[in-house]
Amino acid sequence: MRGMFRHLIPGRLERAGIRTGLRWKLSAAIALVGALVAVALSLVVHNAARVSMLDNARDLADERVQIAQRNVEQNGRPNFPKIQVDDRNLPPALREKVEEGRRATYVSDGEGGPDIWAAVPLKDGRILSLHTGFTDRSTDILNDLDQALVIGSIAVVLGGSALGVLIGGHLSRRLRKAATAAHQVAKGEPDVRVRDAIGGVVRDETDDLASAVDAMADALQQRLEAERRVTADIAHELRTPVTGLLTAAELLPPGRPTELVLDRAKAMRTLVEDVLEVARLDGASERAELQDLLLGEFVSRRVAAKDPAVEVRVVHESMVTTDPRRLERVLFNLLANAARHGSSPIQVTVEGRVIRVRDHGPGFPEDLLTEGPLRFRTGSADRAGKGHGLGLTIAAGQARVLGARLTFRNVRPAGAPPHIPAEGAVAVLWLPEHAPTNTGSYPMMPPS
Structure with missing residues (x-):
């Protein structure tokens, strides 16, 4: 039954692009089975x-023709209406049986319903027969029975549909x-339990599925936590030798080799610090140290000190409560990403609580727009051919600590199809209206 229903109804709906819910599939299945059983x-x-x-009509006709036979043999008259002798309309099959000396009944199809025949042979060789039709009472009873069956079938189908719903x-x-x-768990809420969410007293396959999802989420969380600890431990252990290497490199005599060693040692130290910062952000233990500040003025001063060539435009000034150090970290990482992977001019716009950083390069990679920033993934070679993918990862993590949203999109001409190259990339930081009370209270939204 399940296979037949899957092919007959949902298959056609799915091919037509119509999504059907489980309740309607189950209701349709029960209604279909109920209709088949009722029919x-x-x-x-x-x-x-x-x-x-x-059978009752034939038995009655047979009894009457026997009584008529006895009356004919006793007094020469049948004394019953509709009794005939040697009826020319007698069905041939019935006549053949009676001529063999047997009493028989026969049913034929008439214009108003079935015709009932009963015949018996007389001693003189003649045939005594009775021809009657289906009585009106029997017809009425059969019609009433059919009506009751139709009403009962409809009630079964409707009741089955309601039960299925x-x-x-x-x-x-x-x-x-x-x-x-499960979606909440996928978004990084480890305290959510699928089994507790569905509730209910009666256990069924849904509970087994929920328990399996919870077990999978716990295993993944433990694995991620183990990987985070290993990454943090490795980065922490590397900090001391890298610092010693950088100190030793600074004691080398001046020259091109020394500059190369210092450059690589500084890059390694930056990478170690970034990995440690990512590990701390993943641990969800970071808290913002809040201050009140004018957002436009703050961004203008920080960007001017970082790179005077970047254009800053304050559309609307706003007072915000946030962590200046973390906000500066997010802003500088966005600017560094635009400078490394984009093209000039780089523009920063402040409008109320929203900060936009735009470059005029080839745009963000499609996987970043779809999945968000991922560590050690730099995207396509045309925009992110160098780096470790930690800059935007740290920016997204710090934005979560601030309770802000960080989104990414590419700039294309109005109405341009997706295959047309982008005219730039825009990273947008949406600061919250109220100061965050805990880490991740305003999670990063998926890119628009």
Whole structure:
């Protein structure tokens, strides 16, 4: 039944691009099975009732023709209406049986319904027969039975559909709750338990699925936590030798080799510090140290000190409560990414609580727009052929600590198809209206 329903109804709907819910599939399946069972039972009951009535009519006709036979043999008259002798309309099959000396009955199809025949041979060789039709009472009883069967079938189908909606709705709600909880776990909320989210007293396959998802989430969380600790430990252990290497390189005599060693040692120290910062952000233990500041003035001063060539435009000034050090870290990482992978001019716009950093390069890679920044992934070679992918990862992590949203998009001409090259990349930092109360209270939204 399940396979047949899958091919007959949902398959066509899915090919037509129509998404059907579980409750409607289950309701349609129960209604279809109920209709088939009701039709089959109705046919069986109708035929059984008709056969039973015909048998009773034949028995009655046979009794009457026997009584008529006795009357004819005793007084020469049948004393029954519709009794005929040697009826020319007698069906040939019935006549053949009676001529063999046997009493028989026969049913033929008439214009108004079945015709009942009964015949018996007389001692003188003649044939005594009775021809009657299906009585009006029997016809009315059969019609009433058919009407009751139709009403009962409709009630079965409607009741089955309602039952399917109730059962399917209950199961669908549990699955939707499980899906919502699973999405929350995927967004990084480790305290959410799918089994607790679906609730319910009765255990079924949904609970098994929820328990499996919870177990998988716990295993992944433990693995991620182990990887984070290993990364942090490695970076922490590297900090001391890298610092010693940099100190030793500064004691080398001046020259081109010394400059190369110092450059590589500084790059290694920066990488180690970035890895440690990412590990701290992943641990969700960072807290913002909040201060009140004018956002436009703050951004203008910090950008001018970092790179005077960057254009800053304050559209609307706003007072915000945030962590200046973390905000500066996000801003500088966005500027560094624009300078490394984009093209001039680089523009910074402040409008209320929103900061936009735009360059005029080839745009962000598609995987970054889809999945967000990932560590040690620099994207396509045309924009991110160098670097470690930690700059935007740190910016996104610091934005979460600030309770802000960080989004990424590419700039294309209005109405241009996706294959047209981008005219630049825009990173947008949305600071919250209220100061964050804990880490991640305003998670980073997916790129628009």
